[in-house]
Amino acid sequence: MTALPAGSTFPKNDVSALGGGTLTLGAPRGDHDWQLIVVYRGLHCPICKSYLARLQELEPTFNDLGVDVVAVSADPEEKAQAFADEKELKLAIGYGLSVAQMNSLGLYVSDPRSPQETDRPFAEPGVFVVNAEGDIQILDVSNAPFVRPDLQSLANGIKFVRGNDYPIRGTHSG
Template sequence: MTNSVKITAGNIFPAIEATLLNGTTVDMSKAHSGADWQMIIVYRGKHCPLCVRYLNLLEEQQEALKAIGVSVSAISADSKAQLEGTMEQLSITYPIAYGLTEQQMQQLGLYISAPRSEQETDHNFAEPGLFIINDEGNTQAVNISNTPFLRPELDVVVRGLTFVRNQDDYPIRGTVTY
């Protein structure tokens, strides 16, 4: 087992270059669509029905997130062809990218899994992660899991972000070091 460095709350979030289905390369850490904060969802890939469900549930939160200035993007280690297959199961309007590399997974501190079989997928993949990047480019909130069934409830995330965004100078939590 190797050690992985976890993203630290309050630190600058790294630039994560990724490719959208239309071939556009984007920095996943940058807010878009008029928002000043960014939410990045890392999902396991096409082979994961829980991920597909989560991504579709996230679409239901888009209006509430837009209202508080938070844009959303999703990414996995899947290939372009695998993402095209996933899109058949999704009804989403936010950007979704493919090709997350193992180096990027490590940079984000994600858990990485090997496929159980070739029927599952043909590459190592990231377990779920959710990152909130504030208007200064700092990591405001982090949730990293080693399994697809331990994810934050999206309505709770949206309520929490709404609370934080409506406060004057709400601090980034979890920054005390020893």
């Protein structure tokens, strides 16, 4: 795993979307010029279910800030659909994130602890806010399911950044 630096160009990745078609991670959809990408662990993760339910509640807030919202996991289509159905999610959800794509995003990748957990390697949580220039404005990558940014705080932060021309932080190289 190689961490992506803040301020670097986000590596666009195409994934299949629930409902058909493709989602391009790093390319905002619709009238939005920024994108929030939430990488979740998959159907086996109860914390992910609560987190994405909260993300759906706040999606209009992000959209009002000009931010497109997408979620993605390594789950195959049937598991991603079961996840969405269980939580009645209407978010744009991508599935089938490959290990190579996980690595390109600088995500931690875990192997299942048992067949009951899941049947393939999966990404640990990651949150990326990609600005209008395609650069990583904000990121949070975790190696465990328990550490994720508070979504309301993230929305408040994006509002501040956008309203105050606040620079990308954490870019000191010397």
